[in-house]
Amino acid sequence: MKRLLLFIFLIVTAGAVQAQTFPFRTYSIERGLSEAVVNDLMQDNDGYLWIGTSYGLNRFDGFQFKNYYAEDGLLSNKILSLYEDSANRLWIGTGSGVNIMKEDSVHVLSKLSPLESSTILDIHEDQQGEFWFATDGEGVWHLDGEDNLTQYSETHGIGSNRVRAIVEDQQGVLWFGTRDGVTKLEDGNLRTFTTNHGLPDDRIRDLIINDDNVLWIASRGGLCRQERNQMDCYDEQDGLINNRIRSMSRDRNGNLWLGTEEGVSYFNGREFTNYSVDEGLANNIIYATHYDREGNIWFGSYGGGISLFLGDHLKNYTSGQGLPNNVVTSISEDRDGHPWIATYGGGIAELSSGKFDVYDADRGLVDNKVYTLEYTSDNQLLIGTRWGLSIYDGTNFLNFNKDELPYRKVRDVLKVEESNEIWMGTYGEGIIRYKEGSFRQYTEEDGLVNNTVLALKKTQDGSIWIATYGGISRLNGQEFTNYTITDGLPNNGVIDILEDDSGALWFATFGGIARFEQGSFKTITPEDGLPGNVFYFINKDDQGFYWIGTNKGVVRFDYDTFQLAKTDSAVHPFRLITQDQGLVANEMNAGASFKDSNGHLWFGSVDGLTQLDPSQLDTSRGPPKIHIENIRVSGEPISMKPNMEISSDNQNITFEFIGISFTAPEQVRYEYRLKNSGGEWQQTNRRTARYSSLMGGDYTFQVRARNNDGQWSTEIAEVQFRVLAPFWQQWWFIGLVVLILAAIIFFIYNYYRVRKMMEMERMRVQIASDLHDDVGSALTEIALQSDFLQTMDVNSKLQDSLQQIGNQSRKIVTSLDDIVWSIDARNDTVGDLTDRMQDYVNNVLPQKTIAYNFQGNMDKKLDVTLKENLYLIFKEAINNVAKHSNAQKVEVELRTDGDNFRMSIKDNGTTSSANRKSGQGMRNMNMRAKRIDADIMFNNDSGFEVYVKRES
Template sequence: MIFRAYTFITKLIFLFAIIQSCSISVLNAQVIPFKTISLDEGLSQSVVQAITQDKFGYLWIGTEYGLNRFNGKRVDAFYQTNGLPSNNITEVYYDNAGVLWVGTDHGVATYLNEQFNIFEGTDTLIQNPINKIIHHPDGSVWIATEGSGVWHYDGLVFERWNTDNGLPSDSVRDIYFDNDRIIWMATRNGVAYFDGTAIRVVNKDEGLSDEKVRSLTPLSNLSLIAGTRNGITLLFKSGDSEHIAVNMRNQLLKVNQVMLDSRSRMWIAEESGLWRIDDINKPALELIYNETFVSSVFEDASGSIWFGTFGNGALQYQGDAFINYTTDSGLPNAVVSSVYQTKDKVTWVGTFGGGVLRMAPNGEKQVFQRSNSSLKDNRIFHIIEDESNRIWFATRNGINRYKEGIGLQQIPRIPNDKYRFIHQVSHDLFWLASEENGIFLWNDRKQTIEREITTKEGLISNSVRVVEASSDGRLWVGTTNGISMIDGKTVTNYNLATGLINQVILDIFEGWDGRIWFAHFMGLSSLNKDGTWSHYPLEFKGEPLAAYVVREFDDYLWVGTNKGLVRFNHKQKNPQIKFYTADMGLVSDELNKGSIFIDTEGYFWLGTIRGLSKFDPLLQYEKKIQATVLIDEIEAQGKRNEAYENIELEYDDNHFEIHFSAITTQDPSTIQFRYRLRDADPDWQTTYSNSVRYAGLPDGDYQFQLQSISNDGIQSQSVYANVKVLPPFWRASWFIFLVLSSLFVLAYLIVNNIRVSKQVEVERMRVRIAGDLHDDVGASLTEMALQADFIQSYPLSDEIKETMQQLGDMSRQVVNTMDDIVWSIDARNDTVGDLTDRIQDFANQILSRTAIQIYYHFDLRDEKRTIHADTRQNVYLICKEAVNNAVKYSEATEIHLSLRHDKNACILEIKDNGKGLPESGKKTGHGLKNMQLRAKRLQANLEFISDKGLTVRLTNLKL
């Protein structure tokens, strides 16, 4: 430990001295985004005292009341009842062996394999709060406490360090082991260090900013940073036992913790907030967060910074990627429809309803509105700067212009119209795009219109959204009805008929390879150099994503959508789509049409419906990590099973749904899952959903394999679940039964499909049929029904009329059956309330044609509770059958339908006042058998009671 680098040190001393004179920069016009995990997100309490992360990616958050585990989406809380020694969690530490250490105000617990164990000895020996738990490189555990010194456990015995054997104080906040085997301790009476011979102390006399030392952070092999109640002190280890303390005195800072992140930035958790020094060589103190006491700061595996607060929970800092501007920070309106920055760094923000905001580089702001200027309308569509450095504003009611030194002007001779877009052609010539009248070429010098192009001249629509010229001089006009390309005098049009996938064009951009990109409601399309089209439909969870903006930057396409900013490399075959969302700091997930500006430093300015975000697309320090994937449970036959259970399913009832999640500290909705049923699925499937359903598999053993793909495209390791489908007792599943009895044609369609693909694919298709194909079949049947109606309106023989009537009824019946199937498969209808509504809808519909009165008695204490799809379907169909029977056979005048609680189960009753069950021996039909079968599936008991009418009673029903 010989001190050598003298010059380095003097330089450092010098630079740190500068900090004292540095002014503190507070960002007042901008908002730094944070993601909060607090009470609303499920945190057990909002006073956060410690944060760490385990190897799976879970964030562990210790609060004054309860320990919390966060997987990116959900918080699970743990308390004394789960095996913790106390509910007041003061420290969390995850060691290299995969053990989580939890320090409380009364002892320490370890957590391994989902189990807490009290770390023996600590509960009786240590009656004071734990400040720090850390492993020495030799494997022993060191526990620093508030009031009972430091405990050292080598696996056999506890050794106590306190004032009796030389520690300056019994309250120790931090411990650090350096490479020279010196043990450093932050105490209430200075920094203590032990070099193997004796404990020595650095205190105020040596220049420490305060005796109350709270954190020790290594800076280099030669120095460390002491955070104290009165600032930060740099400690140099020079000479054998001599120490120079250089004070970086700052009266403001009551430091709780200092942390150096992986980019060498210094974060200071402090009593008034969170501070940062970006470059230790050019130190400037920046205030990041000042709402409340910040107790601790932590960098997770992805390089993201988290900090714990007193009262506001745990927060994730998102300011590296995004800086936001909202109405709270001075925007005149939240809907930012256009943004432009001049060479002089003056930022113009056009809003939809609040006029224009001018932001000077010094932060000075000026708002132009109709009430205080000659602005034509407060609703701005587009802002550009022309070659003479004039700013043009296209508004909903004309065009304005601004020149520095002159101010805002109107352009008198332009017709009144809604102006969507301005494109400068040359010094004096501008294409103006209007809402009603196509586009026209404005000569600004002569103040005349030189050329007009409307539908008369062949424009595809007069409702123009965007006009851009490509480098070859052709003009591209995007409208609500397609694209017009103008090349000299000729106009070429592109719309749905010529193969566009969507015709509402919102943005146009010429790519570097010369192709023209079009953003529309379904994603992107590009017209390639060779005249062919490529389409890039964007989708998220089955819904198309509308593209409002498209740009090419840094080898990627950047698309502004209604699910944030989307980035992908279109040159790759299966490009990874990366989302930048509101959960990650973007001010809103919904961007506005054309509202983007890329400034000279490469920042994106993005206009959204809730404000403006400045975004750094070149986040070079992002660490790409995988998201651990977990199978949460497998739902089968109404039961929830753990993933590790081996599940056996009856052949005739083998629907199951696998629920899974991934652990991430980023936006959980951007995690994609990749899965297959081994030996059955030919290919991997991908989804952004957190569950997948299988139904009607052939008998056999299946292994479900699942991986996650993080937002950065990193694939996780696989997890597995095993499902066995037992051989069949009988073969007709409910679906096929229904379909066959309903319509042969439909069965034929499905059977035909079965022949051409493997059975698993058919099952997937079966589910999809419910969503997609059903629409087609449903439409055809609807056509049939309407056609039958239509024919009946002609004068025809009664016989034909009757046949037509039957045909129509039959088609409608099948559509209704399919409606039931669609309903039962749709996961949005998963509550008890949805079920009773559906029953009512059905009953009301069928009874409206009769004189029967129906009364409902639903005890809906838990109408919001979710029930399994199978249960829902079976209960619904039992009701349907029973009501149908009552209508057809009972001759009743009243029906009472009730669903009520009985101990742990429910009772469903359909009671009529008709003639009851027919005499035994008569055919009772399929109906009753069907109901019995369904009851059996529900594991409930079904009775038919024939007494002054018929009562169908289902007991022991578990909803």
């Protein structure tokens, strides 16, 4: 009897909930999924969702699918199971064996080649790090730590060779779900549980072990719970949507999500909540379920792709569920807790027991285009329409004809209980007070700031605040006080008014929201981060959050956090809820919000009605995972690898990244920077960052992500790369340029040096010639004239003078001859010096035996100073021999080696060395040796030697 009553109750409940839909988001082939038949779902450690279909493997990041097929390495396009191991490797069970994913590439393991004829239905890694593979017809295969494969089949004691699921309990006991019961493997022993042990059906589809070591069993006959050998089972009579369960997932609270062949059941351990296509599910046949890290539940269906269920905190109502019109303009609640909904074109409707009861013009409403309604304490419903005011008392409508109430387009109504007055805000005709059967109008002529009125609010001090298209008016008694943009409003177009618990007033305008307290406004605008451009309403929930309606969705606003955001940019006071998160539509209607007696919020939009339970809104979904997915250089993708180098001729570098948050992927914001470029963190809602004309050098690109809850990713994704300098900045090019410049400079210098040397040589030759021809000839002529005069009869004194003149002239000629020889550039080689030395020796020492030893490059040119001083040292030494030595033999040696030389003049004389080493001649030789950086030595062993050398 109890089961029958429960069954009847569930039928009634099912009928009631047909009037609402829940926030399901569906992705199928048209969004990029490879096939609509989904066999398994899994979220990896990087946050990506993997989908195994009957035709291909898919990776989903919230925006796009990446598909993998047999041509990418899969053993089969039919993917039946997915598993991530302790090393974060993805294992793929196909219709023809097992693949593994490594670095975004599909690989085949040779050690698993015996499985390539098997259909892999499940994969599990045990506590020892060994792997188990469930097959459809070949039992279970075990891969141990030594890469040995062992098969367990019916002959070993497994219930059936068709195995669908593998789990492991805390004691390391393995459980196999088969087509003929549940098999337990413990200490090498196999034991199978069947209908004889309490199972409703032997065909097992899925298994789960919870934290309490309780085994949950999904079968074709319902759900079972096994603990300490006790079996408790649940089926359709207990509220399960369908007994044929195909998959199970467990949420963070330990509750179960069950995918069946007629929809989804949520089981909290006490009761079931069911969802099907009537509540928004894409398909009723659910093959796979997965609970992700953000608290969302995913369903893979047979033919409907994948559906994301964002929770039951949102419920939507449209004309498909009985709403008379999708343009919802106002919501109120009667004393029985029934919501009343105003629509523009469909009249009003009462929502009771999950069904809409519609009141329109056919039932007495003055007009079906309704702007506003308010339920009063005396159980009256005040209805403002395009054609005036209606008052509904629960049975009849009180309408006013044009003569009684000539003011149309009643945009808002307000009942003042104390004075039993009804105030109406009109579109273009100011405000109207209705009391005791008479109407009074207040317009701009009476002090109202503008005649187009959108909202009315009576505050605690008894004042009436009026929102208009020209600002705000406060009516206190009979006196108006007006506020406009000059007083601090963000915009003169004011749409809605709220008085919060503290007595502060909030205004929603066309340019932001404003808080009025103690005579001044504080504004919050899009520049402060408020989403949207137009703000249709503002309300406050029981948790203290403000809710703002926009043309982009509904914003939950945390005012306390907003105050902190002024000093802490890491906090996020705004959370936007859009159609992607479950709203029936993104564009709200003016003033269309209401908080009911249960604390639930109701929002009216251009496309239906949404009910929100703010207390059930999950704000601890976890931060997004951030990844750099691609790098494009001049539009072409490049592979990401360590020590990347990018050539200098690539002017544009684009980084593509993704912060994975399936709850609100389009609301993920990013911060990025390029280290070493001088740039600071930049925020964007785009998933790309582009840089152009980077200088050569090492860079690090970094990016992080924030979800719509304001949570930043715990890690920063980064990639390091080097931009090669252009060839003109490369070291080899700079070195080459320096070398060329040095060569040019050297060439120019050498050119001018050679040219100068040639000029000097020509000058030296010219001077030598001039000295020889002019001065030498003149001196010779003087000497000859002196000789001629001596032959004449002159006195003795004159004779002596003439003789001295002749001798001195000849001496000067001899000295001049040495000078001319030194100056003349034609005498600069070593050979010229040796020739000169021989001539001089033969002239001075004609009677001596002379031995010459000349070695070196005779054609090498000598510096003029070196040549001159060497010759003069030599000449002084020879003169020394001639004057002071009684030697018969003189040895002359000159050896040259580059800039080094050795010169020796040695005789075999026996004259005292003291006579040789004294006098002006020795001093002259020492002086000349210093001039050419040479060392000079005098040796008197076995004669006398003058030895000069220079060694570098």
